[in-house]
């Protein structure tokens with residue numbers, strides 16, 4: 461898989477892909493991640509990338525030409541399955557969407573900054589708009605990193621224990637059951653007996669029951685959504 465991220469602030473993306481699971485997936489050749497600095501495509505002598513909004517109002521808008529120049533270059537080099545714009549206006553990201561995107565070959569992510577991007581880029585290039593939640597961040601860089609992380613950890617071989625991505629919270633529409641590790645007793649609190657029993661069926665049943673209890677308590681909306 462290949463993920464190209466277009467941004468006006470590449471420094472915000474210099475850390476997240478260099479550690480842990482994403483780093484390992486890159487080292488194993490499961491994914492290539494390229495960060496493109498919009499300033500390299502800026503207009504004129506001053507490499508301008510943003511301008512005032514027509515009609516007035518606060519904040520700057522990313523100009524269409526630099527974005528189009530970067531997109532055209534990438535689209536001429538290979539076919540992309542999706543051009544995704546990260547924006548609070550988008551569809552709120554969920555595990556189902558992440559699962560679907562993890563099966564794609566080539567993705568472009570556009571991280572907006574400042575007030576937003578020129579609407580014509582959205583009309584001409586963007587195939588999908590994604591929000592990571594109903595709150596506003598300074599830009600789409602952190603959302604792009606979050607989306608990339610969520611996708612990459614699903615690539616076969618990215619996680620040591622092949623089954624663990626499948627038992628995540630949300631993967632079956634439920635939150636996770638409580639987890640325990642050693643010691644058996646911590647500050648007077650004991651690990652539930654069933655987890656020490658070695659009885660795999662009973663452990664599975666307990667976990668499902670706990671996941672249901674936790675989901676009912678914290679996220680009853682997820683139970684309504686389950687197919």
Ligand code: ADE
Pocket residue numbers: 546547548590591592593594595596597598599600603
């Ligand atoms: N850019 C700014 N806020 C955002 C959000 N919540 N989701 C995606 N992109 C954003």
